[in-house]
Amino acid sequence: MSELKNDTFLRALLRQPVDYTPVWMMRQAGRYLPEYRATRARAGSFMDLCRNPELACEVTLQPLERFPLDAAILFSDILTVPDAMGLGLYFEEGEGPRFERPVQDEAAVAQLAIPDMEQELGYVMDAVRTIRRELGGRVPLIGFSGSPWTLATYMVEGGSTKNFAKSKGMMFERPELMHRILSVLADSVTAYLNAQIAAGAQAVMIFDTWGGTLSPHHYKEFSLAYMQRIVDGLTREAEGRQVPVVLFTKGGGQWLEMMAGTGADALGLDWTTDITDARRRVGDQVALQGNLDPCTLYASPEVIRRSVGRILEGYGKGTGHVFNLGHGIHPDIDPAHPAAMVEAVHELSRPYHVTD
């Protein structure tokens, strides 16, 4: 493997000194980039793009050509694991993801098993290896997975949902069935992230997109407990370096203490949490990643710069901050705007890292 030329992102996640605050963006390889839309059109379906390591590598690297980002993130979908379990993932245009065979009864739950990582998910590991080769050590590569609870909602609902009627219905009425699903998922995600690390991922992130729809009591029992099991089972070192793990529960601002207690290295913050408060609450245990409202990128570069400055000031002096959006970049954003954000982070953050 090529030597890592820019390890600012990894150092910040481990709360080691850095010269400036590193930055990347959730969904940085995506529809807001015309070059992404061109590759996507060439690939065929969205899943064809995910399943083609060369094209997945191409779109992973596109944002790095435009912006001096401090990390790359594997281009893939969070639903690859349930797909590999045999649920038949497909995408309806404008409808979001769907499963041909949702998991809604005891028989379907009994059939769930941990997929083979190199057989059923080999295309993901091939993408990781291809991206690492093509990155040539410019910046670290982030691997990722959806959280067990988040994956379970799609598996039980058969796709996206607004009300979580079936998934929460099962959680309330048949908690033992939901626990069985989550248990298989926790073991699958652990194996999946460890396979990504073995293939070359240098940090991993768990996206708990729907944990924030739970009550605190249910969050602890049905989402956090399974993320804890994953954190406990992860390979935390590879290629002679620590592999940091980031937990992100969208809407989880009230539960940062619980999340920090898992032993993760860093927490993702959405924009509804004040980063000064978050650092005061958990900053001695974990690094923080976030937390600009993605809608800020609808505004002008001047407004974006001021908003970036406010978050950097909110976090304050010293390491332990990775700048990011509070959620994925919206598809209708002008690429000149994230450019202004990245530039502002790099320029305005240096004074916060000068040691006295």
Added chain:
Amino acid sequence: MSELKNDTFLRALLRQPVDYTPVWMMRQAGRYLPEYRATRARAGSFMDLCRNPELACEVTLQPLERFPLDAAILFSDILTVPDAMGLGLYFEEGEGPRFERPVQDEAAVAQLAIPDMEQELGYVMDAVRTIRRELGGRVPLIGFSGSPWTLATYMVEGGSTKNFAKSKGMMFERPELMHRILSVLADSVTAYLNAQIAAGAQAVMIFDTWGGTLSPHHYKEFSLAYMQRIVDGLTREAEGRQVPVVLFTKGGGQWLEMMAGTGADALGLDWTTDITDARRRVGDQVALQGNLDPCTLYASPEVIRRSVGRILEGYGKGTGHVFNLGHGIHPDIDPAHPAAMVEAVHELSRPYHVTD
């Protein structure tokens, strides 16, 4: 006006002693009730139903015929105020609300004015008067409005939104325009709620459905500040009784201290906040209303009863709690399930109100 026979709800909001925890449900007059669907079909469009005081009264009273609820809530829509401002509210089947004339530029903002409450919104006041007459003092009647920020998002977007691109875009890029909209709205909502109180509303609630999509900084400046102005301008006494005001920001669990600081009598809690924590944080300043996950009502009566018990136990002994869902009841809920909830609240709460 008839004498109020059951004032448990009003007393709990004012943190005065009660015999049991009162209960009502957000969206209690709604699609989950077959009798509501029948009246709705007779009325014509959804707005025809809102604009017909006799039919609005009929649906307001329907849930009280089924369940021993401790309050009625005016049947209306949060978008009546922007509609009265001349924006042309209409509903597309399955699409949610739309405005014919969204407010997207300086000229449109300059035209906004406070509507006349008895002219343009007389149908709402007529509904309040009709309901009070038909209630005959059984339980108190709650009036309500959307918060300025929540109304502004619909007015600027021209309807519902997922990304808040236009409304947050204006907030970031043209904050003075957004402040002008919010200012007219705050004055309009104050007049609207005061007119409802004059017509007979015995408590009022401000629904800030979309305040929780803001960063803390923007929440304070663009949502809370205008709710503060409304609270300051409300008639707080009528018919010789205090008229309590309830603030509810969905997703606002991180900001309860700020919300309690407005001088509102009570805060609505969604289900992502632990009610024990909430009481510890702000329970000496305000009453708390909530906070069962509406999805709990998909489960069986036994599970519902246990979940109700957990929230009552979480709040603990003494007054200051009004039981409610953390958000509106879903339209596909079996009416036998809210019945179980109401029964459980009344039965299980009595021990928490016994004075030693």
